[in-house]
Amino acid sequence: MKRTHTCGTCMHFRPGAASDMTxxxxxxxxxxxxxxxxxxxETMPRxxxxxxxxxxxxxxxxxxxxEYLPNAGHDGDGDGGGDDDGGEPxxxxxxxxxxxxxxxxxx
Numbered sequence: 196m197k198r199t200h201t202c203g204t205c206m207h208f209r210p211g212a213a214s215d216m217t218x219x220x221x222x223x224x225x226x227x228x229x230x231x232x233x234x235x236x237e238t239m240p241r242x243x244x245x246x247x248x249x250x251x252x253x254x255x256x257x258x259x260x261x262e263y264l265p266n267a268g269h270d271g272d273g274d275g276g277g278d279d280d281g282g283e284p285x286x287x288x289x290x291x292x293x294x295x296x297x298x299x300x301x302x
Contacts, residue, residue: 203256206266207233210256216249217241228255233262 202208209232211224216236236249 198257198259200259200263201256202229202231202254202258202260203227204266205231205233205259205262206264207231207262208254208256208266209251212251214250214253216251227257228253230254231260231262233260 203210208229209220210229211226212218212220212230214230220230230251231254232251234252236251238247239250240246241248
């Protein structure tokens with residue numbers, strides 16, 4: 196049985212990001228470790244000058260939780276499609292017929 200509802204396919208997962216929110220997060224990464232952005236970060240005092248920093252939980256892409264929301268474009272099968280595409284190509288849009296209003300019937 197294939198597990199598809201994992202952190203790696205969740206929209207809350209930021210791969211390659213550090214737990215410390217003062218560090219920049221990569222826009223695109225293929226790392227298996229990252230952070231979960233589902234909940235607000237916890238604040239912790241920083242060493243040195245007094246300040247509070249936000250910390251997000253570090254997670255592995257194979258983990259899962261009840262806050263799962265699918266990430267459009269990542270469905271776990273490697274084809275980059277959504278959950279319902281089944282790996283099939285996207286059909287071309289059909290022709291559109293322009294509808295014109297009908298004239299009111301005269302009495």
